[in-house]
Amino acid sequence: MFSKACEYGLKASIYIAMSSYDGNRVSLKEIAKEIDSPEAFTAKILQDLVRNKIIKSVKGAYGGFEIEKGDIATIKLSQIVKAIDGDSIYHGCGLGLHVCDENHPCPVHDQFKGIRNQLKHMLESTNLEQLALDIKSGVSFLKL
């Protein structure tokens, strides 16, 4: 569904949100450890999220990654997915046709429409705070 990069990006964002919620800036090393991802690869993805202004980075000693407290509840999964995988997941045709719309639908266009819309809605209505709180309360997990 999502690329590996996107999976790491989502998990990392959730972890950063969780820490930032408690006022703790976190290092790449800690993030990679906690979400069980390759460190250097995760670094690239975080750079990407920083460039897209989804998370903030602070260089130097005691630096790391953080999300401003007030932003945690406003960042939607859709922003992260779009930043990393683009938005092909929304308008992309299920069978890979270059043109596929109401006027010229692929054979599964209608069947996919509902699913894509549901996915889109889910990504646009789920924010980092919800997910971070679930982990803090032990309801969900970021690794294993």
Next chain:
Amino acid sequence: MFSKACEYGLKASIYIAMSSYDGNRVSLKEIAKEIDSPEAFTAKILQDLVRNKIIKSVKGAYGGFEIEKGDIATIKLSQIVKAIDGDSIYHGCGLGLHVCDENHPCPVHDQFKGIRNQLKHMLESTNLEQLALDIKSGVSFLKL
């Protein structure tokens, strides 16, 4: 969502179904042309579908691919997807966790569950005949 191989496999299957509906066996060359896919690569995918007994092949002159008429309406998209991409699309975790279930859910487990179920249901309830007839009647298209 699906791999390229799976997209080609689905399109090819639909095209073969459509021809078989009219009693016409079709060659690899014709299939690749009609679904706009690379010929040799498509050959591999068709071999796979033959091994999985989803379509039938006939070697030699005047040979080609076909689906028994009585089978066209019974072949579900889910069988094709499973043969080519496996069933990770069903149980695979949205964030790539190795373990992700009700007891140990990832942060987006619940959000994804609905979408995956809808996708599963769609693939299991859509058969090749429906799709082939839509194309024959000009309602949907296999290329462009």
Next chain:
DNA sequence: ATTAATTAGGACAAATTAGTCCTATTTGTT
């Protein structure tokens, strides 16, 4: 029998995605 049309399949090549390594830069601490 020979030929032409066709699928089967192995070995390879190209493209994309995933991941690593090294160096530069920044910044707080001493």
Next chain:
DNA sequence: AACAAATAGGACTAATTTGTCCTAATTAAT
């Protein structure tokens, strides 16, 4: 000023997916 702890980023490697090419096997028609 020097050092240590961090992110930034370029260049590289590895793995996977996508795609090609060639040869073998099969089969209908002549």
